[in-house]
Amino acid sequence: MSLLDKPVQEPQSAPGPLRRNRDFLLLWTGAGISLLGLRASVAAYPMLMIFYESSPAGAGMVAFAALLPQLVVQLPAGALIDRWDRRRLLIVCDLAGLLAMAAVAGSLAAGRLWLPLVMAAAFVDGTAGLFYRLAERAAVSHVVHPAHLSSALGQNEARGQAAGLIGQPAGAALFSFGRWMPFAFTAVTHLVALGTLLLIRKPLQGERTTPTGSLRTEVADGVRWVWRQRFMRTAVGLIAGSNLLFQVLALTLALIVKEDGGSEMTVGLIFLVAGLGGVAGALAGSRAAGRARPAVVLAGSLTVWAALMLPVALTSDPYLLGSLLAGMSFAGALMNVVAGVHQVRITPEPMQGRVTSVFALLGSGMASAGALAGGGLLAAFGTQRTALGAAVAMGLLALVAVTAPALRDPAGQVRMPRSEEI
Incomplete structure (x- = not known):
């Protein structure tokens, strides 16, 4: 080996x-x-x-x-x-x-x-x-x-x-x-x-060997390794798509608040509540990683996001918007922990940096694209239609997560060893 x-x-x-x-x-x-x-x-x-x-x-x-x-x-x-x-x-x-x-x-x-x-x-x-x-x-x-x-x-x-x-x-x-x-x-x-x-x-x-290839070759090796992992390849594609939709949602939410007469402070408070949901989800993630299969958590998170995005199109109440975003942040942070544990466990030690960088690049790249797309969609269709469209698109991602063979393959759903109490 x-x-x-x-x-x-x-x-x-x-x-x-x-x-x-x-x-x-x-x-x-x-x-x-x-x-x-x-x-x-x-x-x-x-x-x-x-x-x-x-x-x-x-x-x-x-x-x-x-x-x-x-x-x-x-x-x-x-x-x-x-x-x-x-x-x-x-x-x-x-x-x-x-x-x-x-x-x-x-x-x-x-x-x-x-x-x-x-x-x-x-x-x-x-x-x-x-x-x-x-x-x-x-x-x-x-x-x-x-x-x-x-x-x-x-x-x-x-x-x-x-x-x-x-x-x-x-x-x-x-x-x-x-x-x-x-x-x-x-x-x-x-x-x-x-x-x-x-x-x-x-x-x-861990143990290191002297690099034998060029930097470009090593970067390509990391990309190829990710591509060969059917579960991770499919999962990172779904997560990248969800990142794009979340950027669209963030712009939509800010415009909803402005159209309702709210201020920048209102938007800040909504995202503060969302951040608290993220903290709670992260703390819950360590237990979930010890009990749940990554594919189940991924499909569940996408489903929760789709369900919580839908009411955003139907309300301008800041308390409700904050609660909806907090729920999405909880699911997202929980999934980040489960996915992160899975990635670290299955990635060979000499490739940890490259594999993590591939996932990070896809996530940040799609977030940038989402910000650009969100502005165009809001200008063309307004807040309600844009929010509904984002919810429908997230629902389609959830459907893919439930039905994709790569995510239903037991080899891609390794159960994590149970964590010890902190």
């Missing part, structure tokens, strides 16, 4: 409680703090350009620079994570983010704003964050016992949801005290995350 065919090695010793796993807690905490800082700076970029420079065009350019790594860096990042030492890579990511944010904070504190500097810093910090997330995801299985993998990934998903909830208002609040403060805060979070990394004792990767 070649190294690429070997799954992640599973130690045989009995695990202690996950809450006492020092290295996991350090990795989890550092990555969470770093992600919180990234969310705060991303929230501050448009305010900086609009309120300080009065430049909507500049805000768009900075947003483009921050999102560009998702499209151009994702696949090569996955291959490089499988080549490079993960601990050193995570350290370099924190150092790069620290220097980029310190440069912006220092420039603003001195009373200067240079658009190329902000764009470059946004790109560097976004690239560092992308590498960090992929490397940390691949490293988790090396700091936790296999029996704790579901719980660990569930906590990671909950942490991501919470960082999104806290980071956006934190960035806005810090900006109100000083334009430089969100970026200084992000620099400090990178420094704290760097400190936690240096304290981790366990290796963050």
